[in-house]
Amino acid sequence: MIGLARKRNSITLRRRLSTGVRLLPLLVFAVLCYLQFRTLSRFSPTVPPCDDSIRRAAVDDLVGRLRASVTFLPLRDKRKRAGEWFISALNDSSEPEGEAKNLVLPSAASSGRVLCVHAPPRSDAAYALAWRDALPRGAALRPGLAFVSEMSYDYRNLWHGLSALVPFASWHARSGCRAAPARWALFLHGAAVRTGTSGWLASLAEAATGAEMAVETFPDAADGPAWFQEAVVFRRQMEGLSRARLLGAFDFMRCKTRARCGVAGAPGAGPPPALRVTLLFRTGARAFSDEAAVARVFEAECARVAGCAVTAARSTNLTFCDQVRLLSATDVLVSVHRAQLTNLLFMDRNSSVMEFYPLGWRHWAGGGQFVSGGWRTGPGCGTRARGGIPTASRAPARPTSSAATRAGR
Incomplete structure (x- = not known):
């Protein structure tokens, strides 16, 4: 009986020793982690508790820098x-x-x-x-x-x-x-x-x-x-x-x-003419030298076309909405080369424009010579005249130098 008890004690002791050997690495790892934590906490700066005042101060400092x-x-x-x-x-x-x-x-x-x-x-x-x-x-x-x-x-x-x-x-x-x-x-x-x-x-x-x-x-x-x-x-x-x-x-x-000028949807007094031609005259150096003669020429040509109507107007006598209404009812705009032609914006797409350039335009307004559909008529048209060079500010517009364009805007 004594020998059996000693044998049991020996077995129990070996089991405990084996368990202790298996747990030893875990114990060593825990000790190392503890020592590492203590070291970091000793040498790391102390972080004060974060509150709203500190946060606001940081934001204000950043805004001030910006x-x-x-x-x-x-x-x-x-x-x-x-x-x-x-x-x-x-x-x-x-x-x-x-x-x-x-x-x-x-x-x-x-x-x-x-x-x-x-x-x-x-x-x-x-x-x-x-x-x-x-x-x-x-x-x-x-x-x-x-x-x-x-x-x-x-x-x-x-x-x-x-x-x-x-x-x-x-x-x-x-x-x-x-x-x-x-x-x-x-x-x-x-x-x-x-x-x-x-x-x-x-x-x-x-x-x-x-x-x-x-x-x-x-x-x-x-x-x-x-x-x-x-x-x-x-x-x-x-x-x-x-x-x-x-x-x-x-x-x-x-x-x-x-819409602003009351053109859109406005009822008409009757069916519009088949071809609506507008002569837009202007004052100054680029005005036609004989407006009445120009009007007679277009009225005579228009009379040969069924349903053609000619309207003559002067841009300086028209308000903005007057110009919108006039050009909205225009199929062919006739005028001299100048800013008043900007009114073609108010015409329907695929309307037509006949633009007249002053004598000498090829030399002084060269951009016009590249307009599609342009032509030159008359002797010396678009060339230097004898005795000087006619400029746009000196020579009145005459039908001897013209260009016609299709306003397919």
């Missing part, structure tokens, strides 16, 4: 060429494909920053970009959408002004007319502020956008820079605009202006 980092750059970068010198820090793009190149701020292109323009009188204009939550102290966002335009021509000229307006009309129509512009900022040659446009262009812009055309004047440096809540910038006019979108923009403006 405010201090706002930098004004020249609005016109003299290192760049025209079309690229205006707000040169950002690249414009055609989005979607076929739209005129533009900048939208804020956007991913500006890293979510808004546009600021500082244009005090008799000083170089400048611009800056900043986040809405980190504007310089005292700055206030001007609410609404701003249309910002830059070009190298005069906004008071109908044709050049239209080339600046078309991209905005296309963008506005594509956006579903979601927001009318609250203001316009117009610049010439990169930095010169323009405080207005022609009445004709303003009426067209108001009809297209449905809002009064309020042009920023940047009157006083004491008011500080102008921070725009949202801005769309076109600095290349119609560059990048596809023909399809161009025609769509013209259709959009034509529809809007006709």
Whole structure:
């Protein structure tokens, strides 16, 4: 019995020893982890408890740094060429494909920053970009959408002004007319502020956008820079605009202006003539030398066509809506080369235009010689005359130098 008890004790002791050997690595691992933790806690910096005041202080410090980092750059970068010198820090793009190149701020292109323009009188204009939550102290966002335009021509000229307006009309129509512009900022040659446009262009812009055309004047440096809540910038006019979108923009403006002037859906007094010809006269150096003779020629030719009617008018005697109504009822527009021909915008698609150029136009208005369907009549037409060179400002328009075009806009 004693031997059996000793044998059992020996077996139990061996089992306990075996169990202890198996648990020894785990015990060593636990001791090492404890020592590592104690070492890290001794040499690591103490992290204070995070509260709202510390968080706010950190945010305020970051906002202050962002405010201090706002930098004004020249609005016109003299290192760049025209079309690229205006707000040169950002690249414009055609989005979607076929739209005129533009900048939208804020956007991913500006890293979510808004546009600021500082244009005090008799000083170089400048611009800056900043986040809405980190504007310089005292700055206030001007609410609404701003249309910002830059070009190298005069906004008071109908044709050049239209080339600046078309991209905005296309963008506005594509956006579903979601927001009318609250203001316009117009610049010439990169930095010169323009405080207005022609009445004709303003009426067209108001009809297209449905809002009064309020042009920023940047009157006083004491008011500080102008921070725009949202801005769309076109600095290349119609560059990048596809023909399809161009025609769509013209259709959009034509529809809007006709509706504004009461042309769309207006009942007529009777069936319209089969062919409606409008003679649009003008004053100045490019006026016809004998308007009565020109009218007699067209009336005589029109009498040979059944259902043809001739209407003579002078652009300077017509209001904007008068011009819209007149050209909406015109199939063939006859006029001399000048900005009043911009009214062809209000004609139906595939209408016709007969445009007369002054004597010497081939030398001084060479662009006209490339018009499809043009022809030259009369001796010396389009060439230098004896005794000098007739210019558009010296020689009245005569039917001896003409070009006819199809207005398939």
